[in-house]
Amino acid sequence: MTSLSDPTPQTPVVETMPAKSPARLSPQELKLRRRARLNASIRYSLLIVVGFIMVYPLLWLIGASFKTNAEMFASPWFWPENPTIQGYIDGWTTSTPYTxxxxxxxxxxxxxxxxxxxxxxxxxxxxxxxxxxxxxxxxxxxxxxxxxxxxxxxxxxxxxxxxxxxxxxxxxxxxxxxxxxxxxxxxxxxxxxxxxxxxxxxxxxxxxxxxxxxxxxxxxxxxxxxxxxxxxxxxxxxxxxxxxxxxxxxxxxxxxxxxxxxxxxxxxxxxxxxxxxxxxxxxxxxxxxxxxxxxxxxxxxxxxxxxxxxx
Amino acid sequence: MAELQLKSVEKTYGNGYKAVHGIDLTVEEGEFMVLVGPSGCAKSTTLRMIAGLETITGGEVRIGDTVVNDLVPGKRGIAMVFQNYALYPHMKVRRNLSFGLRLKRLRKDRIERATEEVSGVLEIEALLDRLPKQLSGGQAQRVALGRALIKQPEVFLFDEPLSNLDAKLRASMRVRITDLHKRLRDEGRPATVVYVTHDQVEAMTMGDRICVMKDGHIMQIADPATLYQRPANAFVAGFIGMPEMNLNRAVLTRGDGAMLTLGTQSIALPAECAGRIHAPDGPVTLGIRPQHLDVVAPGTVGAFDATITNLEFMGHEVNLHAEAEGAGFVAVIASENFDTALARGDRVGLSPRPRNIHIFDVESGENKSLD
Missing domain, CATH: 1.10.3720.10 (MetI-like)
Incomplete structure (x- = not known):
């Protein structure tokens, strides 16, 4: 464990390697780098799509709570066309004597x-x-x-x-x-x-x-x-x-x-x-x-x- | 501060395994007693029985005038420092230090004064508002030390407190602890200490007396010098000292004078050495420390001829490993006296200094050469 009371700052002995400019990369390196980027973008796109599908019912629920009853089943899209909070008002009062x-x-x-x-x-x-x-x-x-x-x-x-x-x-x-x-x-x-x-x-x-x-x-x-x-x-x-x-x-x-x-x-x-x-x-x-x-x-x-x- | 007494203390576990076999040990008031031994020798178990963290299945532990066998740890008047510090991770250093005092419901200003005093002694004032995870190993150990010190206990217990530190820090903490012990003694409030370690350097440098243990038995209790010069048995002789004492099978014969025979080679023992040996003729264990083995020319009288098997250059000294009649020896030679022409395979004579020869019983290991 390093001593925390010791305030001597660690001066970096080795300068960090300056990032190579793309111009100086060999074709092989360029190819590898391009492939890594492509892989990453495929990975993340897939994750985003699957994540969206999984969270969509919840989004729909929240969106639909602001829809009118008539609009409810008209479109599977979650965004309400005519947002209203009537649902909240009606829901809160309930059909019972209690709120x-x-x-x-x-x-x-x-x-x-x-x-x-x-x-x-x-x-x-x-x-x-x-x-x-x-x-x-x-x-x-x-x-x-x-x-x-x-x-x-x-x-x-x-x-x-x-x-x-x-x-x-x-x-x-x-x-x-x-x-x-x-x-x-x-x-x-x-x-x-x-x-x-x-x-x-x-x-x-x-x-x-x-x-x-x-x-x-x-x-x-x-x-x-x-x-x-x-x-x-x-x-x-x-x-x-x-x-x-x-x-x-x-x-x-x-x-x-x-x-x-x-x-x-x-x-x-x-x-x-x-x-x-x-x-x-x-x-x-x-x-x-x-x-x-x-x-x-x-x-x-x-x-x-x-x-x-x-x- | 008080005297600590163990009378035929035993520990038998639930499964019938007997870890401690009737130990008798008295630690005087203000004494620094080190329990040392190889792992599994029950030194920690013994300490934990003193602390009350293990039940005592036989015998009696007494602190001052009180038999503490059935007292909970908190009522025994002890404080303990653990190997891995055992600081309370969710409390800042200040609260770690004062935890015991707060449990006792002492007045706030008294607790604060005690905390300040202890943190001053251990130079941890700057750390008071840190959490344990923000401390280095050495700092954490100092806080753990402070937590023990603040209670002003009858007896301090240390369970391998330095073994998690690196070598350099260990050396400085060693000095710090012994200094503290001396300081408390000088201030007229001597601290009774039981210190468990497996490190013989710690044992030798810190202890007023050392208790060497093996397999739940006490092998010898003595001050460091006695332990080194007059080991009671082959185990203590081999355990204390660096490099280890050379222990080899030899045959003792007494005719005109006493002779020690190693295989086919014999050396005569001078009268003053033979006089203190009270082993019967026959096989014995010959013990000689590497520091007491002189390297001489082969064929010298009073030396065993041997072949060098290895040379270790340590800087200030050289460890010379050699074999004579199938028995391995190590000799330590100061660098300036070392003949650099020597090489592996060379023949040399190894001459034990008569006054440092130890003769042990082959069966019991008992030292038969103490006058």
Whole structure:
């Protein structure tokens, strides 16, 4: 490692080679250079075309949300001819007594406690598995991993019956409470893999410094775990925002509908669909996930790549 | 500061492997004790048991008057410096230094004063607002040192703190650490230190006393000079010293005087040397340091005739490798005394200086030539 305190500037000994002017290149060199340029332009053109095709539905969605209903299916091109925000106005008021704001708030009432609960419980469980020895650890870990392979549908009915007995139907509890008990093995597994890549010396140093197990977790492990934790929270945020089946099963009052159900509601309610208002609300429904993703992008990518390669 | 005592300390792992076999070690108050040995000799495990990072499965560790076996690391009154620095990557240097004090919920101004004092001693004031990743290896190690120093612990533990540094930096850090230890002693607050290393240069230059370990056993505890001049056994003799001591099988016979026979060649040992040897006649291990082997003309009395197999020019000295009766020897010759006409394949005489001859038991390796 070079000393950072040492301010002696490194004077370049070798002058950088002046770029050869094209006139001085031999025909062979010229040919190679031309071929490299051609290759690059083909590569990038292909990437741009494929990328555009992939992102086009999203562009269309945004564009169409500003179209009139009549224009909607007239042209597959995404740019609206007569841009209007009527879709947003109609969509926001909805066909129900509630505005879309209610549904946003409802969604947040599920998402926020669930994300926090997942972050806390998954970290605690992962810390236990990654750093401590206890009787039955291997078996418990095997069971945890086995639940990863368990299809969701299998547990739907027993869970429903259980929550009905608890009187939790038509509340958000069936969606929130499991998250506080590290219900999703995937997140636990992801955090364990990431933790295994963190050297233990830092934690040992903290213990020598007088930190107890919990303080080590809070002051040392969690800050180092942050990239992975951000990924966990982001995944949970997006999955919960997009979750349709959970609320569909447990929530029966329209007033309590989250966004995912509310969007469906506007399709059911009228005979002639107001496509532009549905699309407008879909765009709004997408926004939180997109905003959160771009805010957390750096940590997110660090989190999934480190966990993946070093695990 | 306090005395550190290990009484028949053992470490047996869950799978039944016994890493440490009943170690007894006392580190006096203010003493700099170095644990040294080849890798796998359990020196780090021993240190980690003192620190409380490994459970102690037998015996007793005592710091001052307290048996610390069941105390958590934070309550033992120790501070530790790790090989890879183990700085908290998300905290700036200032917070790295004060982490332990903040956990103790000391008053803010006291923490600040302590941080300033320690960073002054280690010349890291300019680094206080940097993150660990912005530090060079030497700077990071100084911060790690500061983190230990700031706690004013009873005992300092060092786990190979210099092995990640380059040779030049290692030498200067070595001096810095020993200086610091002396300074604390002069200031009337001596620091008890246990320092683990596999590097014998560090061990010899830094330690008040050195504890040489092998396979979870202590081979010898002594000050550097004693360790070099009077090794208790063949292992210590071979481990300490550069180049390694020549250890060769020979036969000891006592008739009119004591004779050492190497293959077909014999040399007579002078009376004062023979007097201190208390091994029975028969096969022994002859130990002679390369520095104590004189190169003389072949056929000289008191020398083994040998053939030069290699010559290494080191600058200030020359390492002469030679073979006599199938046994390999290394002799160190100061450059100015070196006969440049010598070449590989030449015959020379190798004459061990009688007062530096060591005789070890073949089986136990015990030194049988200590008076």
């Amino acid at each position: 879309f704001a209610t549904f946003f708030i409802n969604s947040m009432q599920i998402v926020i406690p669930k994300v926090i609960g997942t972050a806390i419980s998954a970290t605690l469980v992962a810390y236990g598995f990654a750093r401590f020895h206890f009787p039955g650890k291997r078996i418990l870990f095997a069971i945890l991993i086995a639940t990863l392979l368990l299809p969701d549908v299998v547990t739907r009915i027993p869970q429903y019956l259980l929550f009905r007995e608890l009187g939790w139907l038509d509340t958000y509890l069936p969606m929130i409470v499991p998250a506080w008990f590290a219900w999703e093995a995937f997140f636990v597994f992801m955090l364990i893999q990431f933790m295994r890549s963190i050297p233990r010396e830092m934690e040992e140093a903290a213990r020598v410094d007088g930190a107890n197990t919990f303080q080590v977790l809070i002051y040392i492990v969690v800050p180092m775990l942050l990239p992975a934790l951000v990924s966990v929270m982001l995944f949970q945020f997006m999955w919960t925002m997009n979750d349709f089946l959970g609320p569909l099963i447990y929530i029966s009052t329209v007033e309590k509908y989250p966004i995912s159900l509310a969007l469906k509601l506007s399709i059911d309610a009228t005979e002639a669909f107001n496509w532009n208002s549905i699309l407008a609300m879909t765009v709004l429904a997408l926004t939180p996930s997109l905003v959160v993703f771009f805010l957390a992008q750096k940590s997110f990518i660090e989190g999934i790549s480190t966990g993946g390669t070093k695990g």
